Amino acid sequence: xxxxxxxxxxxxxxxxxxxxxxxxxxxxxxxxxxxxxxxxxxxxxxxxxxxxxxxxxxxxxxxxxxxxxxxxxxxxxxxxxxxxxxxxxxxxxxxxxxxxxxxxxxxxxxxxxxxxxxxxxxxxxxxxxxxxxxxxxxxxxxxxxxxxxxxxxxxxxxxxxxxxxxxxxxxxxxxxxxxxxxxxxxxxxxxxxxxxxxxxxxxxxxxxxxxxxxxxxxxxxxxxxxxxxxxxxxxxxxxxxxxxxxxxxxxxxxxxxxxxxxxxxxxxxxxxxxxxxxxxxxxxxxxxxxxxxxxxxxx
Ligand SMILES: Nc1nc2c(ncn2[C@@H]2O[C@H](COP(=O)(O)OP(=O)(O)OP(=O)(O)O)[C@@H](O)[C@H]2O)c(=O)[nH]1
Ligand SMILES: [Mg+2]
Numbered sequence: 001x002x003x004x005x006x007x008x009x010x011x012x013x014x015x016x017x018x019x020x021x022x023x024x025x026x027x028x029x030x031x032x033x034x035x036x037x038x039x040x041x042x043x044x045x046x047x048x049x050x051x052x053x054x055x056x057x058x059x060x061x062x063x064x065x066x067x068x069x070x071x072x073x074x075x076x077x078x079x080x081x082x083x084x085x086x087x088x089x090x091x092x093x094x095x096x097x098x099x100x101x102x103x104x105x106x107x108x109x110x111x112x113x114x115x116x117x118x119x120x121x122x123x124x125x126x127x128x129x130x131x132x133x134x135x136x137x138x139x140x141x142x143x144x145x146x147x148x149x150x151x152x153x154x155x156x157x158x159x160x161x162x163x164x165x166x167x168x169x170x171x172x173x174x175x176x177x178x179x180x181x182x183x184x185x186x187x188x189x190x191x192x193x194x195x196x197x198x199x200x201x202x203x204x205x206x207x208x209x210x211x212x213x214x215x216x217x218x219x220x221x222x223x224x225x226x227x228x229x230x231x232x233x234x235x236x237x238x239x240x241x242x243x244x245x246x247x248x249x250x251x252x253x254x255x256x257x258x259x260x261x262x263x264x265x266x267x268x269x270x271x272x273x274x275x276x277x278x279x280x281x282x283x284x285x286x287x288x289x290x291x292x293x294x295x296x297x298x299x
Contacts, residue, residue, distance in 0.1 A: 009058040009174035010090030012167060015082060015112065017105055018042045018066025020097045021124040025154040026050050026063040029164065034184045034191070035063050036198035040209045042066055043201060045078055045295060047085040051182045057168050058176050062089070067108055072284040077295045084297070091118040091170045093163075098123040098134055098151060113145030118170040121146040122163065127153040189216045190294065192263050196231055196275070199258040200244070203251060208243055211236035213283060213293040227269045232276045234293070236283050244277050252277065 014022045018041035026048065027033045035048045048063040062085040065078035086092070094112045096105045109121060121141060126134060129151075138149055148166050152159025178185075186194075193214040201209045213234040220228045233255075235241055245252050252275055260273040283289035290296055 005056050006173045007056060007058070007176065008168065008171035009060070009177060010171040011060045011062060011088065011177075012091045012093060013062040013064060013085045013089045014093045014095060015064050015067060015086070016095035016108060016122075017097075017102075018068055020066070020095045020105075021154045022066070022095055023048070023063050025093070025095065025122070025124065025152075026061055028154045028157060028160055029059075029061060029167075030183065032183055034186065036194045036201075038198060038201040038209075040201050042068065042075075042078070042210065043198075045074065045081075047081045049185045051178045051184065053176070053178070053180045053182070057171055058174075058178065059167055059171065060177055067104075073287070073290060074284040074295055077290060077297070080297065086115075089117055090172055090174075091120070091167065093120050093122050093167075094146070095122040095124050097125050098129045098137055099125055101137060109141055109144050119146050120163065120166055120170075121149045123149065123151040124154055126151045126158060127156050188267070189219050191266060192216050192219060192229055192259075193231065193294070195262045195266070196233070196255065196259040196273075199255045199262075200233060202258075203254055204244065208235065208240050211240060211284065212244075213280075213289070213295075215293055221269075222272075225269050226272065227267055228272045228274070229263065230274045230276075232278050234278055234280045234283055234289070236279070236281060238279045238281070241277050241279050 016022055023035035023037045023044050026035050030050045030052055034050050036043060044063060044065045050061045052059045064082045064085045067082055070076045070079050134151055150159060150163050152163055193216040197212060197214045200212045215232045217230040222228050233244060235244055256273050256275050260271050264271045280289050
């Protein structure tokens with residue numbers, strides 16, 4: 001009788017400074033967009049779970065908020081999400097932007113390099129880096145305690161296959177944690193809110209994006225092909241409200257139109273998206289507001 005090939009599985013966290021490309025990598029690894037991406041730092045605020053299942057293996061990825069010194073209660077929640085994601089994992093991807101490795105990246109490389117799990121140091125954005133600079137970087141981190149150092153571009157996919165096979169190779173034997181067709185554990189409502197936030201981050205500048213929170217009030221199926229979604233965009237300063245709405249409502253219209261398109265693709269239905277803008281002074285430091293917006297730990 002033929003031996004059954006053993007099944008391998010495990011939880012793999014993706015950590016690093018803000019804006020290095022963690023969520024872009026998660027989406028690339030899954031081949032589906034489940035995490036929002038923007039060129040503003042601190043885009044991801046919760047741990048985002050994504051599952052990749054093949055015949056012989058299942059990888060459960062945990063994308064995390066960018067590691068930074070928090071200045072608000074929201075920032076503290078984000079950093080707690082990173083610490084929580086690091087509990088009980090089987091492997092770790094530590095990511096830096098190969099073009100901009102600073103002291104904080106090096107501190108993270110050193111700290112994470114001492115952890116006991118299998119770990120890979122991912123040097124991202126090599127589509128932008130000069131070869132000699134990349135070689136210098138690789139040499140400088142060679143003895144940091146990582147099982148592999150993999151240069152790649154999460155954007156172009158260069159190096160992705162190498163990373164995927166090294167991840168599979170570091171998985172222990174284990175069960176299917178999720179049914180084969182699971183992509184994420186995020187509820188539809190949360191993803192809709194994230195899509196709206198992504199469009200807001202894309203179009204708003206300076207300090208405005210950091211103070212945006214989205215509360216999805218309802219996702220209601222009106223008929224077979226039509227869903228009604230109501231959501232409120234919160235800002236934490238009254239002066240930001242008119243910026244978010246824009247001249248004659250033009251900014252809110254663009255955010256709403258772009259979000260609707262993505263949500264329609266996600267739900268495979270026509271969507272009526274109604275957006276409101278409200279001011280909640282200093283919500284990033286207020287417990288109740290954080291809870292309302294989904295930035296509280298489930299105890
Ligand atoms: N050129 C280039 N840009 C990239 C690459 N990967 C990500 N980016 C860009 O880098 C920016 C940040 O990407 P994200 O995936 O949101 O970064 P993140 O690490 O998840 O950021 P936080 O959620 O804020 O911690 C976006 O503008 C991406 O398009 C890459 O390989 N090459
Ligand atoms: Mg992110």
